[in-house]
Amino acid sequence: MNHKIFTPFTLPNGTVLPNRIAKAAMEENMAAPGHLPGEEICQLYNTWAKGGTGLFITGNVMVDHRAMTGPGGIALELDTPLEPFKKWVAAATQYDAKMWMQINHPGRQVYAAMGGKVLSPSDIALNMGKHSHLFGKPTAITEAEINEVIERFVTTATRAAEAGFHGVQIHAAHGYLISQFLSPLTNQRQDKWGGSLENRARLLFEIVTAVKNALPAGVALAVKLNSADFQRGGFDANDALEIVKQLEGLKIDLVELSGGSYESPAMQGGTADGRTLAREAYFLEFAKEIAEQTSLPIMTTGGITRLPIAQKVIDEGVEIVGIGRALAFNPELPKLWQTSPDTRVTIPEIKWKDKTIASVAMMAITKRQLHRMGKGKPPKLNASPLFSLIADHMRSQKLTKIYRKAYQKS
Ligand SMILES: Cc1cc2nc3c(=O)[nH]c(=O)nc-3n(C[C@H](O)[C@H](O)[C@H](O)COP(=O)(O)O)c2cc1C
Incomplete structure (x- = not known):
């Protein structure tokens, strides 16, 4: 089959990806004790490695174990042993795929039950309607804490490179800390970190510059950015274009375009501001427009499950196709x-009235597939969303208890 999607792609740093299909980051919540990758996560990537994906981007890895996006998460810090991370890379790259680590700080998107440090540019809590109480109340991050966060991104990135990862991706999307800085809704600071787009983007650019300077040559640097927040008054498509143009000057290797946050889960195809996304390849229109105006390679992720759509993404001038859930339901798709x-892969549609719970159920049913593959089992295509939700909730409660116990000790 003569599709361009299966041809190699050379990144600006010279790295050759064997094809243009990337597994997008999906938080696995499968850490072994100590927030480390263990046997199960290696088994999962082992399964994926056989499926022909060209680039693997890990689920988000935390820069600080005191601020986690969820229980069972992985953290890579100054004193973390590297051996488990080396095994993780080895599992994913048995054939010729590349493996990148996505690195993240959750900011205010931290479950109250987890506890830990809940920081945000301003002390504005998540508004999830009747579910708001499930999230921690943030305090406004101080200048010293901002500098510590920047340093932590550099530490995690350089240690990932030391462990053998071929690249790192800075998570600046989906309403996590960097994305909170970018959005005028969550960033109401009056200092140099808030106000104008230049100020709101300062944290992102300081992190990208510091990481770029610290990474060895040949290790790729990418950014995951929202094409928009899909919230009235939030970070919008013009802001995204401006940021990409500036990132071009920093000579990074790839920008992945997604969208949304916990408050507006556009990455799953739904929005809080009522705007309608495409039914497949949700962000293709945005990505295409941005790709036309930059020389930086662009990847777009969201709603891609069929080859004709994946090929369309490439035909429209976007260099890399990101796939998340479809690879959880069929690891051999490429x-x-x-x-x-x-x-084609049919991702179950969960049309419950409570959009928040539906979105959590979607995450749960997807993660269930990852956990099954981690145990050497195939995905279960007819899994029940309700059962997956309950099972995930129980599992999370157990892991949260373990985290809180360990956190209180450290
Ligand atoms: C279980 C699950 C975990 C996710 N974890 C992350 C993550 O750690 N980092 C990230 O950038 N996106 C994460 N996402 C979002 C995906 O990368 C992707 O943007 C989204 O699922 C839409 O793509 P898809 O339609 O191909 O699944 C996650 C999605 C799911 C379903």
């Missing part, structure tokens, strides 16, 4: 597409 181009 390989299958080469011989059976009609292969």
Whole structure:
């Protein structure tokens, strides 16, 4: 099959990706004790490695174990042993795929039950309606804490490179800390970190510059950015274009475009401001427009499950196709597409009235597939969303208890 999507792509730093299909970051919540990658996560990537994906981007890895996006998460800090991370890279790269680590700080998107440090540019809590109480109340981050965060991103990135990762991706999307700085809704600071877009983007640019300077040559640097927050008054498409143009000057290797946050889960196809996204390849229009105006390679992720759509993304001038859930339900999709181009994955639609719970159920049913593969089992295509939600909730409660106990000790 003569599709351009299966041809190699050379990144600005010279790295050659064997094809243009990337597994987007999906938080696995499968850490072994000590917030480390263990046997199960290696088994999962082992399974994925056989499937023909060209680039693996890990689920988000925390820069600070005191601020986690969820229980069972992985953290890479100054004193973290590197051996488990080396095994993780080895599992993913048995064939010729590349493996990047996504690195993140949750900011205010921290579950209250987890506890820990809940920081945000301003002390504005998440508004999730009747579910708001599930999240910690943030305090406004201080200048000293901002500097510590920047340093932590550098530490995690350089240690990832030391462990053998071929690149790192800075998570500046989905309403986490950097994205909170970018949005005027969550960043109401009056100092040099708030106000104008230049100020709101200062944290992102300080992190990207510091990481770029610290990474060895040949290790790729990427940023995941929202094409918009899809909230009235939030970070919008013009802001995203401006940021990408500035990132071009920093000579990074890739920008992945997604969208949304916990408050407006556009990355799953739903928005809080009522705007309608495409039914497939949710952010393609934005990505195409941005790709036309930059020389930086662009990747877009969201709603891609079929080869014709994936190929359309490439045909419209976007260099890399990001796929998340479809690879959780079928880890061999890229390989299958080469011989059976009609292969498609049906991601269950969860049309519950409570959009927040529906979105959590979607995460749960997807993670269930990751956990099954971690145990050497195939994905379960007819899994029940309700059962997955309950099972995930119980699992999370157990892991949260373990985290709180360990956190209180450290
Ligand atoms: C279980 C799950 C975990 C996720 N974890 C992350 C993450 O750690 N970092 C991130 O940038 N996006 C994360 N995402 C969002 C995906 O990267 C992607 O943007 C989203 O699922 C839409 O793409 P898809 O339609 O191909 O799944 C996650 C999505 C799911 C379903």
